[in-house]
Amino acid sequence: MKPEKDKRSARPSQRIKMHIMGSAGDVSGSLFYFEYSSPQGKTTRFLLECGLHQEHEEINRQKRLPKGVEAKDINFVIISHAHIDHSGWLPALVKDGFKGAVYTHPATKDLLDFLLLDSGRLQENAADRVNRFIARRQKKAEANGKKKRRIPLSVPLYTAEDVPLCFPLFKQINYNQLYTLADGIKMRFTEAGHILGAAVVTITIGEGEDACTICFTGNVGRATPPMLRPLAAVKNADYVISESTYGNKLHKERDRLKTLAEYINNAYARAKVKDRATGCGVIVIPAFAVDRVPTVLHDVQTLSNRGLIPNMAVYLDSRMAIAGAAVYRKYPALFNDEVRQQLENGVDPFAPPRYLECTKPEQTNALYENQNEPIIIVGSSGMAAGGKILRHLEKRLVQKNSTVIFVGYQGTGALGFDLVNNKPKHVRVHGKVLPVRATIEYMSDYSGHADYEEIIAWMSKFENKPRKTFLVHGDGGALEEFKGHIEKALGWSVVVPQRRQCFEL
Numbered sequence: 001m002k003p004e005k006d007k008r009s010a011r012p013s014q015r016i017k018m019h020i021m022g023s024a025g026d027v028s029g030s031l032f033y034f035e036y037s038s039p040q041g042k043t044t045r046f047l048l049e050c051g052l053h054q055e056h057e058e059i060n061r062q063k064r065l066p067k068g069v070e071a072k073d074i075n076f077v078i079i080s081h082a083h084i085d086h087s088g089w090l091p092a093l094v095k096d097g098f099k100g101a102v103y104t105h106p107a108t109k110d111l112l113d114f115l116l117l118d119s120g121r122l123q124e125n126a127a128d129r130v131n132r133f134i135a136r137r138q139k140k141a142e143a144n145g146k147k148k149r150r151i152p153l154s155v156p157l158y159t160a161e162d163v164p165l166c167f168p169l170f171k172q173i174n175y176n177q178l179y180t181l182a183d184g185i186k187m188r189f190t191e192a193g194h195i196l197g198a199a200v201v202t203i204t205i206g207e208g209e210d211a212c213t214i215c216f217t218g219n220v221g222r223a224t225p226p227m228l229r230p231l232a233a234v235k236n237a238d239y240v241i242s243e244s245t246y247g248n249k250l251h252k253e254r255d256r257l258k259t260l261a262e263y264i265n266n267a268y269a270r271a272k273v274k275d276r277a278t279g280c281g282v283i284v285i286p287a288f289a290v291d292r293v294p295t296v297l298h299d300v301q302t303l304s305n306r307g308l309i310p311n312m313a314v315y316l317d318s319r320m321a322i323a324g325a326a327v328y329r330k331y332p333a334l335f336n337d338e339v340r341q342q343l344e345n346g347v348d349p350f351a352p353p354r355y356l357e358c359t360k361p362e363q364t365n366a367l368y369e370n371q372n373e374p375i376i377i378v379g380s381s382g383m384a385a386g387g388k389i390l391r392h393l394e395k396r397l398v399q400k401n402s403t404v405i406f407v408g409y410q411g412t413g414a415l416g417f418d419l420v421n422n423k424p425k426h427v428r429v430h431g432k433v434l435p436v437r438a439t440i441e442y443m444s445d446y447s448g449h450a451d452y453e454e455i456i457a458w459m460s461k462f463e464n465k466p467r468k469t470f471l472v473h474g475d476g477g478a479l480e481e482f483k484g485h486i487e488k489a490l491g492w493s494v495v496v497p498q499r500r501q502c503f504e505l
């Protein structure tokens with residue numbers, strides 16, 4: 001059989017170009033631009049992912065489309081899942097003139113309804129902070145008799161008010177069905193096991209002998225996710241674009257529930273020793289609002305029901321996490337049998353026996369008071385980078401009988417990273433220097449990403465070797481090591497692309 005390349009070069013009438021515009025060499029800002037020129041001379045331009053760059057924010061303000069291409073020229077956008085580094089640049093694209101369809105799973109759309117609004121508010125807050133800083137410096141300069149310099153004010157990339165303009169553009173894509181997105185372009189979503197609604201995206205461009213299939217992993221979850229249905233196999237693709245978050249790491253093989261039970265029981269023993277000034281201790285669990293919070297709540301429920309931990313009051317104190325849990329309850333079919341059956345039988349799988357969602361300020365305020373019994377407070381952000389969880393930490397980090405259990409990825413620079421990795425004696429919260437007396441625990445067991453062996457196991461189910469595999473969404477070391485692992489295990493041809501690199505497929 002002739003290699004594909006020869007067959008294609010004999011048919012120059014069809015051209016597919018892929019420009020890597022994000023998540024190249026790092027884990028943020030996923031964005032891939034495709035241009036398909038059909039044999040009939042029609043050109044279709046689309047984006048696979050529309051992610052906000054959260055590590056290097058200045059990138060979001062650069063031209064993120066190839067030279068000569070404007071937002072209004074894009075025919076449609078495909079979004080694999082709701083995380084902001086895969087979706088959060090969409091309002092900026094719409095603001096710039098994009099009017100096409102946005103294809104995504106219905107659960108992703110439901111999550112984006114509040115995640116994008118929150119992202120808009122964060123953009124506004126960031127601009128406000130910069131502008132207040134500029135104002136302070138100008139005031140200081142004036143007081144010192146210096147001439148006032150005109151410094152341009154910071155404008156948010158987009159605001160919460162811009163976000164609703166995106167919503168009418170969404171078109172729902174269900175798993176395992178083939179959709180025609182444009183002449184000669186078909187797409188199928190399969191389950192990714194990463195967060196609710198997350199999809200592996202398989203796109204077929206062209207017809208018959210010319211057909212070229214591209215499989216993009218988006219983000220893929222563990223081999224056996226705690227609640228969601230697992231990553232589904234894909235049989236064939238000419239090109240694979242794979243995430244590489246854990247390209248050089250293997251997850252610890254240990255029993256997640258057993259570990260959580262051990263941490264909670266130890267924390268409970270410390271917490272029930274009353275301090276005369278501050279009462280009982282508290283167990284604070286900072287967790288990412290989407291997926292990690294419902295998973296932790298489900299685990300606490302399971303352990304309570306099995307009598308493996310004391311029956312403690314559990315409070316969810318995060319507006320975003322409450323909204324996220326509500327979306328999770330809407331989609332029984334996306335869960336494993338145990339959680340699906342609970343939902344179908346009218347049992348809330350995310351509500352431990354003594355559970356309250358804090359929707360009123362007085363409910364939150366009561367949690368800052370001294371407690372008469374040990375309680376669990378779950379909140380976001382997962383890295384303690386902001387939000388109401390900071391106030392709980394401000395109160396509880398100084399207490400010897402309290403415990404903080406971090407349950408997810410901790411990025412450099414975040415308070416969570418410092419507490420978990422550096423074991424500091426003091427930390428700064430809301431501008432105050434606090435002694436750290438509470439016990440800090442960390443569980444990596446809640447990772448939403450497959451490790452390299454799990455992704456290679458998924459790749460090994462392909463019936464044919466892809467012509468090329470592109471590795472994205474990983475740090476430098478992870479990408480290079482993952483390349484070596486795939487080459488060794490499967491003999492595939494692998495490239496680690498650079499940002500703005502263009503490939504003809």
Ligand SMILES: [Zn+2]
Nearest residue numbers: 081083194219
């Ligand atoms: Zn993700």
